[in-house]
Amino acid sequence: xxxxxxxxxxxxxxxxxxxxxxxxxxxxxxxxxxxxxxxxxxxxxxxxxxxxxxxxxxxxxxxxxxxxxxxxxxxxxxxxxxxxxxxxxxxxxxxxxxxxxxxxxxxxxxxxxxxxxxxxxxxxxxxxxxxxxxxxxxxxxxxxxxxxxxxxxxxxxxxxxxxxxxxxxxxxxxxxxxxxxx
Numbered sequence: 001x002x003x004x005x006x007x008x009x010x011x012x013x014x015x016x017x018x019x020x021x022x023x024x025x026x027x028x029x030x031x032x033x034x035x036x037x038x039x040x041x042x043x044x045x046x047x048x049x050x051x052x053x054x055x056x057x058x059x060x061x062x063x064x065x066x067x068x069x070x071x072x073x074x075x076x077x078x079x080x081x082x083x084x085x086x087x088x089x090x091x092x093x094x095x096x097x098x099x100x101x102x103x104x105x106x107x108x109x110x111x112x113x114x115x116x117x118x119x120x121x122x123x124x125x126x127x128x129x130x131x132x133x134x135x136x137x138x139x140x141x142x143x144x145x146x147x148x149x150x151x152x153x154x155x156x157x158x159x160x161x162x163x164x165x166x167x168x169x170x171x172x173x174x175x176x177x178x179x180x181x182x
Contacts, residue, residue, distance in 0.1 A: 011063045012142040020056040024127040031124045034086040039178030042090045050165045066140040070148045074132040075125045083124045087117035094178045097167045119160040126157040
């Protein structure tokens with residue numbers, strides 16, 4: 001374990017990182033406990049969590065990995081599917097969105113159908129993997145989990161978070177209630 005005052009210790013226990021970890025835990029808990037959540041309330045609460053996460057994540061600073069390999073993922077396929085299905089159930093027909101196909105996707109059409117629930121479940125998986133490792137209290141692993149989260153943010157989950165927020169924003173300003181949609 002690193003001595004207090006070392007760069008790893010200072011990074012993983014910085015006020016910015018602690019605030020982000022708290023927000024990530026709250027978001028994960030929210031997404032895990034969706035039973036009985038109403039559509040409009042879900043949309044508003046999701047936007048609050050995701051906006052806070054994005055803003056706090058930008059403040060967490062930079063680090064370098066300590067170990068050669070990334071930490072092992074902790075979220076199972078069943079856990080991911082449970083979050084995905086809960087969100088899809090709440091959003092109903094409002095879950096589907098159209099987006100521009102990425103260059104590396106198999107679908108060669110310009111626009112593809114996508115779901116908000118997939119993006120949100122993917123963000124959940126990244127955050128839960130990070131918070132589980134962070135909660136173990138081993139500073140080098142905490143550091144590497146944060147570093148890996150930064151890498152994956154740039155690769156995919158940051159865009160998924162923004163894409164989900166954008167779609168939810170459209171529903172929010174239109175004042176649609178997924179529980180009333182057919």
